Amino acid sequence: MILIPDGTWLIPGPIDGASEFVRLDEPLSFWGGFDAATGTIIDRSHPQHGQSLAGKLVAMPGSKGSSGTPGVLGEAIRRGTGPSALIITKADINLVAGALTAAALYDSTCPILLVTQAAFDNLSEVSNET
Amino acid sequence: MVELTAQEQTWLAGEGGPAMQLAMQLILAAAEVSGAPHLIPIEMAHINSCHYSGRLSLDFAEFLIAGGATLSVPTHTNASLISCSTPTLRPESENPVEVAGALRVMEIYEELGCTSMWTCAPYQQPDGRPSFGQHVVGSESNAVGFFNSVLGARTNKYGDLLDISAAMVGRVPYSGLHTDEGRRATHVLDVSSLSPSALQDPNLPHLLGTFLGRFAGGRVVAIDGLDSASEDELKAIAAGAAASGGVDMFHVVGITPEAATLDAATNGISVDTTTLTDTDLLAMAGLLSTATGDEQLRSVCLGTPHFSVAEFLELVVLLDGRRVDEAITVLVTTSRAVSAELDVRGLTSVLAEANVDIVLDTCTYYTPISSGLDGLTMTNSAKWAYYGQGMLGVPVVFATLEQCVESAVSGRLIR
Numbered sequence A: 001m002i003l004i005p006d007g008t009w010l011i012p013g014p015i016d017g018a019s020e021f022v023r024l025d026e027p028l029s030f031w032g033g034f035d036a037a038t039g040t041i042i043d044r045s046h047p048q049h050g051q052s053l054a055g056k057l058v059a060m061p062g063s064k065g066s067s068g069t070p071g072v073l074g075e076a077i078r079r080g081t082g083p084s085a086l087i088i089t090k091a092d093i094n095l096v097a098g099a100l101t102a103a104a105l106y107d108s109t110c111p112i113l114l115v116t117q118a119a120f121d122n123l124s125e126v127s128n129e130t
Numbered sequence B: 001m002v003e004l005t006a007q008e009q010t011w012l013a014g015e016g017g018p019a020m021q022l023a024m025q026l027i028l029a030a031a032e033v034s035g036a037p038h039l040i041p042i043e044m045a046h047i048n049s050c051h052y053s054g055r056l057s058l059d060f061a062e063f064l065i066a067g068g069a070t071l072s073v074p075t076h077t078n079a080s081l082i083s084c085s086t087p088t089l090r091p092e093s094e095n096p097v098e099v100a101g102a103l104r105v106m107e108i109y110e111e112l113g114c115t116s117m118w119t120c121a122p123y124q125q126p127d128g129r130p131s132f133g134q135h136v137v138g139s140e141s142n143a144v145g146f147f148n149s150v151l152g153a154r155t156n157k158y159g160d161l162l163d164i165s166a167a168m169v170g171r172v173p174y175s176g177l178h179t180d181e182g183r184r185a186t187h188v189l190d191v192s193s194l195s196p197s198a199l200q201d202p203n204l205p206h207l208l209g210t211f212l213g214r215f216a217g218g219r220v221v222a223i224d225g226l227d228s229a230s231e232d233e234l235k236a237i238a239a240g241a242a243a244s245g246g247v248d249m250f251h252v253v254g255i256t257p258e259a260a261t262l263d264a265a266t267n268g269i270s271v272d273t274t275t276l277t278d279t280d281l282l283a284m285a286g287l288l289s290t291a292t293g294d295e296q297l298r299s300v301c302l303g304t305p306h307f308s309v310a311e312f313l314e315l316v317v318l319l320d321g322r323r324v325d326e327a328i329t330v331l332v333t334t335s336r337a338v339s340a341e342l343d344v345r346g347l348t349s350v351l352a353e354a355n356v357d358i359v360l361d362t363c364t365y366y367t368p369i370s371s372g373l374d375g376l377t378m379t380n381s382a383k384w385a386y387y388g389q390g391m392l393g394v395p396v397v398f399a400t401l402e403q404c405v406e407s408a409v410s411g412r413l414i415r
Helices: A069-079 A093-106 A117-122 B006-012 B018-034 B055-066 B096-111 B141-151 B162-169 B196-200 B204-216 B231-245 B262-266 B278-288 B309-319 B336-344 B347-353 B382-391 B401-410
Strands: A008-011 A021-023 A057-060 A085-088 A112-114 B039-041 B045-047 B075-077 B171-173 B187-190 B221-224 B250-252 B272-275 B297-302 B329-334 B356-360 B376-379 B396-398
Touching: A008 A093, A069 A093, A069 B055, A085 A093, A093 A112, A093 B018, A093 B055, A093 B162, B006 B018, B018 B055, B018 B162, B018 B171, B045 B162, B055 B096, B141 B231, B141 B250, B162 B171, B187 B204, B196 B204, B204 B221, B204 B231, B204 B278, B204 B382, B221 B262, B231 B250, B231 B309, B231 B382, B278 B382, B278 B396, B297 B401, B309 B329, B309 B336, B309 B347, B309 B401, B336 B347, B336 B356, B347 B356, B376 B382, B376 B401, B382 B396
Parallel strands: A021 A057, A057 A085, A085 A112, B045 B075, B187 B221, B187 B272, B221 B250, B297 B329, B297 B376, B329 B356, B376 B396
Antiparallel strands: A008 A112, B039 B171
């Protein structure tokens, strides 16, 4: 599981550290780079091309590129094909707008935690067996 | 803590209805996330919320209109998912939910009082072109780059949902590119070492933009060493940089309005310089083309961002009275306003005669392949090449406009 670090809640948690964890090495444009129908990354130049984000705890630097990101993230949260939570390093107004709108329209949440680069780099799986 | 005016607090409390309340909540959240001390008024908006990207687009629009949304500033529409002039690009029979949703979303934003421009290049028409120093809302990524860099208007990139919210409350967080400090160049990209042939390559602006996007990483960069750049060339830099890296602003020393000199761009502060080489540009050209060269050419897509009148004139000159080969589809996307200007100049019929299809309201890199974009496609747009590879999955050749025209006329790939 992931030990959730301290940070600023852009969309309030909690985040379940036992969720399946995915780390994106580069920012992602949700519109054009991610398919909300399947929940997978379709940007061929992205290092995690083909990766599914559906239901995953996703650590990513932030979004980039197209201005369609809020709508596609919100749509994925609505469909259940989006991340279960996001841990990001860039104060990203477009990810927040998508998650807030999905919460307002559908009561579906995707917590977003802003952390320092050092905390982001230290995110790693730890055993939860005792 | 963001300081709010009495009016802003009224909206937040829901006294202006649920639509104004949600809009204010989104703008306040954006202000908190970006650390803005307060909001500032804007003078116009160009919005992408009108582009249908799933049921949320429709539900959000219905929520706004039912919840009493009103606009505070002139608001213009970005390109739509669908083309009203060429519905065959996305036949309703094959895509009933998407097409009906996109039509209803277009209708709602018109009902809200938006100007129906349906273009990603609103700056190519007088009423969609902000002035120097104006605070505005830009959304579509090339338009954000163009507003900031080429016109000196001030906007951050407000994605869909946020863009219409800002147009409704007429305010945005005072942060980022709205501030003087946020617009200062913090790095220089020196292009003066490029060879004369690289500097004369008609695709230099597209390649330079693609490089800039991959290199800038959130910084405002001043490009130094370009002798000249037309407005269409600056548009190509903005579009290429926005697609490959999300660049919202750049300067071109001696050309763009906040960079009369390098010192003006950097505010006299010493910054690091990176030198661009021919090899860097070759690498970018390699990224933009995925074709092996053995495929049969099927289509040529131009007009990403929407073609200007000047670009259509160049196309007509290059065609020189010849017709496109019957086996090749040539699609040129543009706005209703530019199309009307082509009518006035008698060019619409000239292009129809040449087998060139003009497509309004939309772009072709997200058009279903059933429309004929099902094989090797040539484009002179770095942005089309970047997105088309992933969204359509077709092999792409990025080339000059002249090479695109010669290939379309001869029916085979000429580079």
